[in-house]
Amino acid sequence: MCRNIKTLFNFDPPATDDEVRAASLQFVRKLSGYNKPSKANEESFNGAIEEVAAVARKLLDSLETAAEPRDREVEAERARERAAERFGSA
DSSP states (O other): OOTTOOOOSSEESOOOHHHHHHHHHHHHHHHHOOSSOOHHHHHHHHHHHHHHHHHHHHHHHHOOOSSOOEEHHHHHHHHHHHHHHHHOOO
């Protein structure tokens, strides 16, 4: 799938509406093939983003887990380490 879409479930603090919308934007971009739609498709594109964001928020709010919430800083550091290993450090 799209590497720019990050896991949003089970983090402390929980995912913000901005994070959910950003993931929805990436999803709609991937599906449509548009980075920025034409004027003719802009309304449909933006409507899809809002609908996907609403469904994603509903999903995140309804999921349950017994696992401890993940720490955003720890996960970010792990991602940086993986990137450095994969691409080499600058």
